[in-house]
Each structure stands twice: as C-alpha cells, then as structure tokens.
Amino acid sequence: MTEQVLHPRIVENKDWVTLVFIMAFGIIALTKSVYENRFADFVKLIYSNKYIRIYRDSSHLMGMFSISLFFVQIISFSFFIQLLLSYLGYGSKTDWILFIQIFTFLIYFILSKFLIEKIIATSFDIEELIEQFNLQKVTYRTYIGLLLLPVDIILFYYDSILENIPLLVFYIILGLNVLLYLVSIKNYRNEIFGKLFYFILYLCTLEIAPYYFMYYWFTKSSV
Helix, strand or coil: CCCCCCCCCCCCCCCCHHHHHHHHHHHHHHHHHHHHHHHHHHHHCCCCCCHHCCCCCCCHHHHHCCCCCHHHHHHHHHHHHHHHHHHHHHCCCEEEEEEHHHHHHHHHHHHHHHHHHHHHHHHHCHHHHHHHHHHHHHHHHHHHHHHHHHHHHHHHCCCCCCHHHHHHHHHHHHHHHHHHHHHHHHHHHHHHHHHHHHHHHHHHHHHHHHHHHHHHHHHHHCC
16 A cells, blocks of 8 residues: 655645735825826826926825825835846745735835934035935836836746846946936036035935845855
C-alpha cells in the first residue's frame, strides 16, 4: 500500500490588493467628477504648466482635491515599495500587514516632514518661498504617483515580466524626482538666490538628511 503524504497548499490572498486598487481608482473617479475642470488641467501637467500657473496659491495644498489625490499617491508609492521589497527578498507582495506598515510610515514621514518644514521656514523667514516650492513639488509627485498606479497593477498581476523591471522603475522615479527639484529650483531661482544661505540650510536639513539616514539605516539593517 502506497503511503500518501499530504502537503499543505499555500494560497496567497490577493483580494485585499484588488480592493486597494479599486479604492484608489474610485477616489480618482470621484475627484474627477467633482473637480472636472481642475482634473483636466492636472492630467495635462506632463506637457502644460497651466495647472501650476492657475493653482499656485498655497491654500490649494490643503484643499480636498489635493488631499484626495494625496491618498492615491500614498497608496501607489506604498505598494510600489512593497513590490520593490518583494523583488529584493525582504517581504511578500501579498503581505497586507507589510502594506499597512509602509502606508502608515509614509503618511507619518510626509506629515512630520511637512510640519518641520513649516517651523524651519518660519524661523528662516522663507515661509512663502517654501510654500510655493512645496506646492509645485507635491503637485508633480502626485502626478508621478498617479502614473505609477497602473505600473503597480502590471507588476503585481503579471509575474512573467522581467525581474529587473521594478528596479528600473525605481531608478526612473528617482531620476524624475531629481528633475523635479531642478525644475522647481529653476522656476523659483530669483526668490531662492535672494535667500540662498537659508535655502541651502533647508535643503540639507529636510531634503537630503532624512533620505540619507533612511538609506543608511536600510543598508545597515540588511547586512
């Protein structure tokens, strides 16, 4: 009589991922329907600066349009980070607890950084400059987050895609962020040069140091 050995079948739960993507697209659809004209200008951001010129007031940063798309951006970047960690062997792309941890960390990191920026900008008397600088930065990053969302879906559901694609996308995002800084500095070069010393202190304190320490912590912890 042949002895049969039963092996447990491990089934990855992907339902939560589908729900997250549906929620993200639901927020985009709702935002588009409520702010139809503004959304139409926003999606043209890749080839037109009309949106930047119209909505350059810093009060728009705390409006419902920006807040709604901010959550979509966080969802998009959180899931891409999880895909990247899965590619590097530090987690699973179907681990919903890991996604919540990344999502929560990003929200706390961005909001904490925003509050500290406000304090330092007020102390250096460059509050108006930093608000304009941040508004443009946030706008372009939100746009990148929306473009990244369908990429997340493709990378998650199509396992046959080349393994190096997540890393390639990461380098593209990194390059776009560097370009974003250069464009923002170019657009506000007159204001920046007027308070160059304080702006350099701001960059070193809040735009370079946090990411350097995160990179240092990650590389050290992975050794």
